Amino acid sequence: MKYYDKLIFELSQEGRSGFSLPVNRYPAAPEVPAGLKRQSALKLPQVSEPDVVRHYTNLSQMNFGVDTGFYPLGSCTMKYNPKINEEIAAMPGFGGLHPLMEDALVPGARKVYEEMNKALAAITGMYTFTFDPCAGAHGELTGLMIMRQYHLNRGDLARTKVIVPDSAHGTNPASAAVAGLEVVEVKSLENGRIDVEALKPLLDNTVAGIMMTNPNTLGLFETQIEEIAALVHGVGGLLYYDGANMNPLMGVVRPGDMGFDIMHLNLHKTFSTPHGGGGPGSGPVGVAKHLEGCIPAIKVSGFHGNFGVILRAYAYILSLGKEHLQKVGQFSVLGANYIKECLKDKYKLPIEGVCKHEFVFDGLINDGAHDDVPGATTLDVAKRLLDYGFHAPTIYFPLLFHQALMIEPTETESKETLDAFIEVMRKIADEAAQDPNILHEAPHNTPISRPDETTAARNPILKFQDTL
Amino acid sequence: MLARIGVSKLEDLYSDVPSQFLHKGAYALPEALSEQEIRDYFASLEAMNARLKVFVGQGAYDHYTPSVIPYLCSRSEFLTAYTPYQCEISQGTLRYIFEYQSMMCELTGLDVSNASMYDGPTAAAEAMKMAIACTRKKTRVLLSATLLPNVIAVVKTYAKFHGVEIGMLKADGGQTSLEALEAELAKDDVAGVIVPSVNRYGIVEDHSGFADAIHEEKGILVEYCDPSALAVVKTPAEWDADVAVGDGQPLGLPICYGGPYVGFMTVKKEHMRKMPGRIVGQTVDKQGRRVFVLTLQAREQHIKREKATSNICSNESLMALWATIYLSLMGPEGMKQVNKLSADGAHYLKAELLKTGKFEDVFPDKPFLKEFVLKYKGSGLKERLEKAGYFAALETEEGYVSFCVTEKRSKEDIDRLVAIVKEG
Numbered sequence: 053m054k055y056y057d058k059l060i061f062e063l064s065q066e067g068r069s070g071f072s073l074p075v076n077r078y079p080a081a082p083e084v085p086a087g088l089k090r091q092s093a094l095k096l097p098q099v100s101e102p103d104v105v106r107h108y109t110n111l112s113q114m115n116f117g118v119d120t121g122f123y124p125l126g127s128c129t130m131k132y133n134p135k136i137n138e139e140i141a142a143m144p145g146f147g148g149l150h151p152l153m154e155d156a157l158v159p160g161a162r163k164v165y166e167e168m169n170k171a172l173a174a175i176t177g178m179y180t181f182t183f184d185p186c187a188g189a190h191g192e193l194t195g196l197m198i199m200r201q202y203h204l205n206r207g208d209l210a211r212t213k214v215i216v217p218d219s220a221h222g223t224n225p226a227s228a229a230v231a232g233l234e235v236v237e238v239k240s241l242e243n244g245r246i247d248v249e250a251l252k253p254l255l256d257n258t259v260a261g262i263m264m265t266n267p268n269t270l271g272l273f274e275t276q277i278e279e280i281a282a283l284v285h286g287v288g289g290l291l292y293y294d295g296a297n298m299n300p301l302m303g304v305v306r307p308g309d310m311g312f313d314i315m316h317l318n319l320h321k322t323f324s325t326p327h328g329g330g331g332p333g334s335g336p337v338g339v340a341k342h343l344e345g346c347i348p349a350i351k352v353s354g355f356h357g358n359f360g361v362i363l364r365a366y367a368y369i370l371s372l373g374k375e376h377l378q379k380v381g382q383f384s385v386l387g388a389n390y391i392k393e394c395l396k397d398k399y400k401l402p403i404e405g406v407c408k409h410e411f412v413f414d415g416l417i418n419d420g421a422h423d424d425v426p427g428a429t430t431l432d433v434a435k436r437l438l439d440y441g442f443h444a445p446t447i448y449f450p451l452l453f454h455q456a457l458m459i460e461p462t463e464t465e466s467k468e469t470l471d472a473f474i475e476v477m478r479k480i481a482d483e484a485a486q487d488p489n490i491l492h493e494a495p496h497n498t499p500i501s502r503p504d505e506t507t508a509a510r511n512p513i514l515k516f517q518d519t520l
Numbered sequence: 521m522l523a524r525i526g527v528s529k530l531e532d533l534y535s536d537v538p539s540q541f542l543h544k545g546a547y548a549l550p551e552a553l554s555e556q557e558i559r560d561y562f563a564s565l566e567a568m569n570a571r572l573k574v575f576v577g578q579g580a581y582d583h584y585t586p587s588v589i590p591y592l593c594s595r596s597e598f599l600t601a602y603t604p605y606q607c608e609i610s611q612g613t614l615r616y617i618f619e620y621q622s623m624m625c626e627l628t629g630l631d632v633s634n635a636s637m638y639d640g641p642t643a644a645a646e647a648m649k650m651a652i653a654c655t656r657k658k659t660r661v662l663l664s665a666t667l668l669p670n671v672i673a674v675v676k677t678y679a680k681f682h683g684v685e686i687g688m689l690k691a692d693g694g695q696t697s698l699e700a701l702e703a704e705l706a707k708d709d710v711a712g713v714i715v716p717s718v719n720r721y722g723i724v725e726d727h728s729g730f731a732d733a734i735h736e737e738k739g740i741l742v743e744y745c746d747p748s749a750l751a752v753v754k755t756p757a758e759w760d761a762d763v764a765v766g767d768g769q770p771l772g773l774p775i776c777y778g779g780p781y782v783g784f785m786t787v788k789k790e791h792m793r794k795m796p797g798r799i800v801g802q803t804v805d806k807q808g809r810r811v812f813v814l815t816l817q818a819r820e821q822h823i824k825r826e827k828a829t830s831n832i833c834s835n836e837s838l839m840a841l842w843a844t845i846y847l848s849l850m851g852p853e854g855m856k857q858v859n860k861l862s863a864d865g866a867h868y869l870k871a872e873l874l875k876t877g878k879f880e881d882v883f884p885d886k887p888f889l890k891e892f893v894l895k896y897k898g899s900g901l902k903e904r905l906e907k908a909g910y911f912a913a914l915e916t917e918e919g920y921v922s923f924c925v926t927e928k929r930s931k932e933d934i935d936r937l938v939a940i941v942k943e944g
Contacts, residue, residue, distance in 0.1 A: 055809070059615065059622075061622065069850070069853055070588070070848065071849050071850045071854035071857070073861060073927055074927065076857075076860065078868045081864045081866070081867035082867070082887075087726065087728070088754050090752055090753055090754055092629060092757075093852070095626055095852070096623060096848070096851050096855065097847075098851045098853075101588055101849065104592075104848050105591075105592065107848075108595075108845060109595070111615050112612050115597040115598060115609065115613055116597070116606070117598070117599065117600030118596075119600045123602065128602055133596075133600050136559065143563070144566075145569050147774040148582075148774070149569055150574050151580050151777050152580070153777075157911070158569045159568045159569065160565035164565060174547050186638035186780070186836070187832075187833075187835070189831045189832060189834070190638060193831055216826075223822070223831050226821035226824065226830070227831040228826060229826045230678075230829070230831045232681045232683045235825075272536075275536055278540075278541075303547065305541050305542060309543070326596075326599045327600065327602045327603070327834070328599055328601075328837050328838030329599075329601045329613035329838055330835055331636070331780075331834045331836040351676075352642070352674060352677060353641060353642055354579055354639045354642075354670045354778060355580070355778025356779070359779050359780075361779075367558055369550075370552070370553045372552055373549060373551045374549035376552055377547065382533065385530075386522070386530060390524055393525050438608055443609070444606050498608040499608065499609070500809060501806040502806055503607055503608075504804050504806075505813055507804070508802070508803035509817075512792070512815060513801055513802040514632050514633070514792075514799060514801050515618070515625045516619070
């Protein structure tokens with residue numbers, strides 16, 4: 053990847069443009085009164101179509117996507133995004149539908165929602181889904197609103213708390229706070245699972261519910277889920293399932309069967325829709341039958357959610373069908389365990405045993421620290437991986453370990469890719485042991501080197517500064 | 521691989537799962553389809569939908585998408601990347617977000633933009649929460665009754681659960697009433713006020729005196745905007761607003777049955793650290809070269825956890841790229857022309873409809889651009905137009921019919937629509 057330094061503003065030449073509009077054949081409308089007109093000049097770039105195409109093509113070449121290479125980013129499920137799905141989403145008979153068209157005008161679109169609803173219900177064991185949320189965090193928020201609405205509908209106003217494990221995704225407590233719930237943290241045991249004994253005293257009639265992901269963010273199955281569900285239900289609370297970690301359960305275990313009442317799915321993770329550099333996603337929320345009535349009161353997006361993303365996800369489900377879908381979870385778990393076993397002599401594995409789709413190392417076993425040379429950190433390992441053409445794993449999350457390195461390979465990677473990654477990870481561990489400075493200075497062959505993030509935050513430059 | 525792990529079959533990888541939770545039997549799902557069958561199946565679904573010429577806006581505007589945009593946005597280096605956590609291999613994403621932020625600041629006139637939000641209504645809901653976070657001891661946020669219905673509905677949902685009281689501001693002659701605003705502000709509990717720049721009737725609102733009245737009471741003014749229209753109408757900054765939000769959909773994003781779109785938010789500098797969402801900033805790398813990173817992350821959910829006032833993380837990055845490329849292609853002149861074509865078409869349609877004698881002009885003296893409402897004297901107009909291939913005359917809560925014209929509609933389309941109206 054080469055280094056390209058321009059911003060589109062810097063290509064601007066007075067009088068140049070890249071648009072093509074029809075001739076105006078209307079009589080001129082009266083102008084907006086002077087007091088309501090824009091006063092300042094509009095300083096957008098003035099560039100031609102070739103300028104635009106070359107600029108953004110150059111920018112794209114400074115990016116790394118799933119199509120570029122292996123992307124073992126824990127908790128993000130960076131699986132391959134099938135191309136037929138893009139074609140389906142671009143069909144004009146979907147793209148040209150106005151969102152306020154009544155159902156009778158758009159039976160094809162409604163059918164996508166209905167069939168998708170049935171498919172997701174079958175996969176998860178939930179009763180029905182709402183497709184309004186546009187992302188995973190948006191789904192969490194919606195699900196918690198549904199949880200509160202359920203208690204409100206029963207006239208139970210005392211339930212103001214939600215229990216969240218200390219290993220939870222950062223969005224969980226944030227979503228709870230936005231939904232007006234007080235977060236009560238429950239500790240994890242040494243073995244990475246929720247401490248059921250610590251949970252018990254937290255449970256009473258002020259608890260609206262618990263938010264869990266299973267497997268949890270360490271990639272470990274919460275083996276005591278049945279007891280947890282009974283305890284929470286026993287005090288009248290509900291169980292929320294954070295579907296960010298649904299991939300290993302696809303075709304194997306259904307959250308509804310484990311006692312979860314509400315859940316969200318990340319269609320951009322489990323159902324293969326592209327992440328788009330941070331959206332658009334889709335975070336449909338499923339509920340058990342007794343919560344169906346709580347959905348209509350909750351309006352969380354402008355129209356019907358991200359229809360374009362839902363289309364892609366449905367094409368994915370149809371391409372897998374009932375048979376292949378059952379292999380998704382198993383193969384994702386196979387890949388993760390394989391990498392873990394092949395690297396645990398070089399990287400600290402805090403908790404032994406079979407993992408699910410992902411697992412967490414707590415840094416290097418030998419970080420190479422000697423005399424006054426500090427050892428290689430997880431950040432250093434991550435940056436060195438970029439040199440070898442791999443995306444880095446998720447780092448410094450979960451917060452339970454200081455040097456967390458969270459690896460999720462997904463089911464769409466071949467054994468050859470996993471082996472190549474393992475080889476590089478071993479090589480990096482050896483480099484660290486010999487000379488950690490190689491890692492401290494990494495990356496060496498990427499378009500840019502490490503940025504000065506302190507200055508970025510202290511003296512924020514957040515938009516193009518020069519005048520056009 | 522199984523041997524390396526030390527198990528003999530795939531099922532053993534789930535030995536920690538209590539056996540009653542292992543799903544037995546087949547899933548109630550369709551059989552797998554080949555790629556060819558998938559294409560055919562979706563083509564059959566697509567064919568079931570009506571193909572109508574869209575003359576309705578109400579938050580989704582059918583502007584033209586230059587072919588360059590889907591071409592560039594489908595480049596897989598953009599499409600299949602995650603949020604740019606590893607900036608050394610994400611400069612493409614980070615640079616276009618920086619450009620997007622710059623363009624949104626330019627359109628709204630405000631100082632700081634975030635990297636995008638889900639859609640316009642949720643951006644307004646985030647602004648509502650931000651108003652509460654920015655103003656101590658104030659508990660209420662006012663919404664203009666002239667905001668789009670879905671904006672009001674979403675903000676109310678968020679407010680209900682977040683524990684924020686919402687007050688509605690009455691309209692007077694189709695625009696937010698300053699008198700009503702002053703009366704509400706006198707109650708001394710208003711944290712913020714959300715008003716539309718161009719409102720649900722298509723009217724360009726006059727917000728003279730709004731900012732002064734609100735700032736006097738230490739509240740913040742939020743302008744809900746159509747970013748395309750900001751090329752020609754007074755900007756949030758020119759109204760002295762503190763925050764601008766809206767939907768970027770009119771910037772060439774397909775109407776696509778409601779999404780994906782892209783919400784935006786820009787703020788005055790003093791509110792920067794209260795702004796939700798990701799922000800990209802400029803800095804230098806070790807060689808001193810200009811580079812871009814995610815910055816000011818101390819505001820965000822993954823750091824603040826339960827102390828966060830927003831839970832947004834990933835947003836609508838690819839749709840922000842879509843809008844950025846659109847604005848690059850259009851430039852200042854293209855944006856002016858799109859607005860003029862649409863407004864001229866809308867004024868022509870309105871004049872022709874009034875000539876039929878079947879409508880009453882509800883707000884005759886109010887300035888508008890591409891969207892307007894009328895009162896229809898008969899009934900069943902929308903259905904008649906549908907049969908003739910038009911999605912138009914959408915009935916509003918107030919009993920008006922709403923029309924919208926973009927540059928994608930031709931004069932012939934309009935003349936034919938008017939002819940159908942005359943026949944009825």
